[in-house]
Amino acid sequence: MSVAFAKEESAEAASETILPARPISDRINLVTEAGFKMLHDELARAQQALAAANMLEDVNERRRQSAVPVRDVHYYAERVRTARPMPVPTSNKMVAFGHTVTFERDDGRTQTFRIVGEDEANPSQASISHGSPVALALIGKTVGDVVLLGQRELEILSIA
Incomplete structure (x- = not known):
C-alpha cells in the first residue's frame, strides 16, 4: 500500500469522525428534578460509551466509535453545568414552569x-x-x- 493511500484513508476517517457540536439553546436552562437527573444520566451514558470506544485497538474504528460520545459528553456536560433545577410549583393559580x-x-x-x-x-x-x-x-x-x-x-x- 502506498503512503499516499494511507494518508488519504486517515484523512477520510478523521473527517467522518469529527461531528459538529450539538446546538445549545441560548435560553435559560430550566429543568425539573426529573430533567436534571436525565441530564446526569445521559452524561454518564455518553462517558461510558466514550470509555468503551477508547478501548478499541484500531485507531480508525476508535475514531468512528468515539465521534458521537465525544459530541454528547460536551453537550451534556454543558447542559448539566448550566442547569437550573426548579422546584415543583406550590400554587395552581397561574401557569408556570412545571405545571x-x-x-x-x-x-x-x-x-x-x-x-x-x-x-x-x-x-x-x-x-x-x-x-x-x-x-x-x-x-x-x-x-x-x-x-x-x-x-x-x-x-x-x-x-x-
Missing part, C-alpha cells in the same frame, strides 16, 4: 401538556419546552384566560 395545563383550542380539541425544560420536552408524551410558542403563550395566565397563539385561540381549562 400541567389543559386547554381547549378554538377548533374544539382539548390538549394537556406539562411545561418542562428543553432537553426533557417530548410533545408525543405530553410535555413541551418552556420556550415553545404554546408554553410562552400560557405562562403567567390563569384558568379561564383565552390566549392567542398566532391566529388561533387557546382557553385554559385547568392548571395542575
Whole structure:
C-alpha cells in the first residue's frame, strides 16, 4: 500500500469522525428534578460509551466509535453545568414552569401538556419546552384566560 493511500484513508476517517457540536439553546436552562437527573444520566451514558470506544485497538474504528460520545459528553456536560433545577410549583393559580395545563383550542380539541425544560420536552408524551410558542403563550395566565397563539385561540381549562 502506498503512503499516499494511507494518508488519504486517515484523512477520510478523521473527517467522518469529527461531528459538529450539538446546538445549545441560548435560553435559560430550566429543568425539573426529573430533567436534571436525565441530564446526569445521559452524561454518564455518553462517558461510558466514550470509555468503551477508547478501548478499541484500531485507531480508525476508535475514531468512528468515539465521534458521537465525544459530541454528547460536551453537550451534556454543558447542559448539566448550566442547569437550573426548579422546584415543583406550590400554587395552581397561574401557569408556570412545571405545571400541567389543559386547554381547549378554538377548533374544539382539548390538549394537556406539562411545561418542562428543553432537553426533557417530548410533545408525543405530553410535555413541551418552556420556550415553545404554546408554553410562552400560557405562562403567567390563569384558568379561564383565552390566549392567542398566532391566529388561533387557546382557553385554559385547568392548571395542575
